[in-house]
Amino acid sequence: MITWKWILAASLLIPVSTLAQQKSHQENSAAADQQPSVQLVSASDSAPAPAPVKAAPATMDQVVNLAIQREHTLMSLLRTRTPLVETYLQNLQRDPQFGAVPKDDRYFLGRLDLAASVERRDYLSKDESFEKNLLGGFGKLFKMEYNPMGFSWMIFADREDFDRNHYDFKYIRREFLGDVRCFVFDVTPKKDSGKGRFLGRIWVEDEDFNIVRLNGTYAPRPKNAYFFHMDSWRLNLIPGYWLPAYIYSEEGDFSYGSKDKLAFKAQTRIWGYDLKKKAQENELASITVDSVKDESVAAADPSPLEAQREWQQQAEDNVVERLHEAGLLAPPGDVDKILQTVVNNLMVTNNIELPRPVHARVMLTSPLETFSVGNTIAISRGLIDVLPDESCLAMVLSHELAHIILGHNLGSKFAFTDRMLFSDQATYQNFGFKHSPEEEAAADAKALELLKKSPYTNKLDSVSLFLKELSKRAPELSALLTPHLGNSFTGDKGQLIRMSALMTSGPELSPGKLDQIAALPLGGRLKVNPWDDQVEMVKAAPVMIISARDKMPFEVTPFFPHLTRFEGGSSVATTTAANTQPKK
Numbered sequence: 391m392i393t394w395k396w397i398l399a400a401s402l403l404i405p406v407s408t409l410a411q412q413k414s415h416q417e418n419s420a421a422a423d424q425q426p427s428v429q430l431v432s433a434s435d436s437a438p439a440p441a442p443v444k445a446a447p448a449t450m451d452q453v454v455n456l457a458i459q460r461e462h463t464l465m466s467l468l469r470t471r472t473p474l475v476e477t478y479l480q481n482l483q484r485d486p487q488f489g490a491v492p493k494d495d496r497y498f499l500g501r502l503d504l505a506a507s508v509e510r511r512d513y514l515s516k517d518e519s520f521e522k523n524l525l526g527g528f529g530k531l532f533k534m535e536y537n538p539m540g541f542s543w544m545i546f547a548d549r550e551d552f553d554r555n556h557y558d559f560k561y562i563r564r565e566f567l568g569d570v571r572c573f574v575f576d577v578t579p580k581k582d583s584g585k586g587r588f589l590g591r592i593w594v595e596d597e598d599f600n601i602v603r604l605n606g607t608y609a610p611r612p613k614n615a616y617f618f619h620m621d622s623w624r625l626n627l628i629p630g631y632w633l634p635a636y637i638y639s640e641e642g643d644f645s646y647g648s649k650d651k652l653a654f655k656a657q658t659r660i661w662g663y664d665l666k667k668k669a670q671e672n673e674l675a676s677i678t679v680d681s682v683k684d685e686s687v688a689a690a691d692p693s694p695l696e697a698q699r700e701w702q703q704q705a706e707d708n709v710v711e712r713l714h715e716a717g718l719l720a721p722p723g724d725v726d727k728i729l730q731t732v733v734n735n736l737m738v739t740n741n742i743e744l745p746r747p748v749h750a751r752v753m754l755t756s757p758l759e760t761f762s763v764g765n766t767i768a769i770s771r772g773l774i775d776v777l778p779d780e781s782c783l784a785m786v787l788s789h790e791l792a793h794i795i796l797g798h799n800l801g802s803k804f805a806f807t808d809r810m811l812f813s814d815q816a817t818y819q820n821f822g823f824k825h826s827p828e829e830e831a832a833a834d835a836k837a838l839e840l841l842k843k844s845p846y847t848n849k850l851d852s853v854s855l856f857l858k859e860l861s862k863r864a865p866e867l868s869a870l871l872t873p874h875l876g877n878s879f880t881g882d883k884g885q886l887i888r889m890s891a892l893m894t895s896g897p898e899l900s901p902g903k904l905d906q907i908a909a910l911p912l913g914g915r916l917k918v919n920p921w922d923d924q925v926e927m928v929k930a931a932p933v934m935i936i937s938a939r940d941k942m943p944f945e946v947t948p949f950f951p952h953l954t955r956f957e958g959g960s961s962v963a964t965t966t967a968a969n970t971q972p973k974k
């Protein structure tokens with residue numbers, strides 16, 4: 391039996407600003423004195439060597455020069471990277487009780503190519519035009535149809551001309567963002583410096599003089615088009631560099647009498663910067679594995695049933711590895727152990743023994759989905775985020791565990807490795823782990839049985855409330871509820887079908903009741919390390935809910951990561967390649 395923080399947090403909303411990426415450590419400054427404060431990511435990397443910062447700047451003018459220089463160095467580094475970029479957007483409408491609430495939503499997932507021009511290859515669209523450079527002219531970019539490229543553009547202030555010829559910089563003040571002391575500057579485009587220039591504020595950290603946050607928009611605004619406002623955050627995940635990680639965008643005015651038609655809020659997340667390098671490491675790792683003797687050979691030859699299970703294991707391993715390579719599945723980590731503990735609780739109390747162990751992994755994407763392949767259960771980051779407590783997590787996992795127990799996951803076609811050979815962008819076209827409606831119903835029935843006999847049986851009220859809230863919000867959140875690999879929570883008409891039997895019992899859903907938290911906003915549970923894709927639980931103190939508008943179930947909220955400097959031994963950084971760590 392586990393005691394998990396979720397139980398304590400069950401009736402308390404996780405705050406909106408909880409995406410701190412690293413533990414707070416400040417020992418770095420001592421080490422920085424003995425070495426150039428800016429280092430290469432690795433000797434073998436194709437990124438050009440950044441010029442080390444020589445002496446501390448004496449004036450704000452020099453700080454600006456260094457910040458401009460560092461911005462161009464960052465662009466050079468990222469030229470060899472193709473991180474994933476995900477944008478989830480909620481269009482808003484006014485609600486008398488809850489303020490601005492989602493009326494519909496959109497979802498984009500793609501791979502950024504930061505080479506010559508910013509390009510975005512989409513995971514979701516089969517439309518070839520997505521493959522082409524979407525950065526035609528600025529006028530086309532930020533129209534009402536939310537070109538996804540528009541959101542990923544905001545990772546830099548100005549890719550082309552970020553310099554003193556095009557911009558004026560005005561020093562404002564010093565300010566701490568998390569643990570990091572920053573110089574704050576207002577940035578304005580010079581007169582007649584061209585269209586689509588950055589207009590806003592930058593925060594420059596005071597050791598290596600990298601930009602760590604950008605907040606503003608682009609100007610001048612072209613006719614019939616919008617430039618979105620953005621708040622763009624970077625994280626210090628490798629020595630000397632701050633990598634774009636989160637962008638929050640919001641438009642709309644809900645004050646009385648406003649005629650603003652465009653109203654939305656959107657979260658853009660970037661991760662998978664180190665995916666290419668991971669693949670190279672795997673090549674080296676396989677040599678070590680080959681040299682290990684297979685002890686099991688001496689024991690016995692496999693029986694036909696054992697061979698069948700071995701074959702299924704191979705299929706499962708292939709799929710898990712391929713999803714990891716595509717940047718869709720987090721590497722194994724501590725969150726998996728939490729998930730597996732819940733699975734074990736369900737299995738032990740139901741006396742279930744399986745010939746192969748059950749594993750649980752985290753999908754890195756936002757849409758609420760689960761799927762299982764072989765004995766591996768995957769659950770999306772977005773779904774974990776919105777679950778209010780452990781019993782709801784048990785409900786979600788029990789459904790996939792039921793598929794495993796009922797033998798629904800026998801498709802072993804992925805044991806043939808040629809079926810893994812496709813581009814990362816084509817993952818969603820090549821993989822799919824959907825079950826038939828009959829299997830879904832059978833899994834729900836079995837899951838209910840598992841839950842009833844489990845330690846969660848007395849806590850099904852919160853599960854009931856979660857499903858009621860999901861059912862109520864589902865019509866407005868179809869993009870969030872569209873699964874890409876597994877089955878949907880909802881049916882054709884947007885009605886909730888997954889585990890719907892649990893909705894018939896339990897308390898009434900009372901949106902106005904402040905102590906009833908049926909579902910959480912997105913982003914409150916898990917944080918992803920954008921460099922190596924490791925996930926960990928957010929460590930946030932509960933924040934008191936003051937009005938019903940604070941609940942924001944399933945909604946996106948601004949990012950406010952607690953910034954810290956890279957620290958070689960920190961838990962999120964230990965899995966990056968050894969050569970990215972500072973020399974001691």
Ligand SMILES: [Zn+2]
Nearest residue numbers: 825830833877
């Ligand atoms: Zn299912």
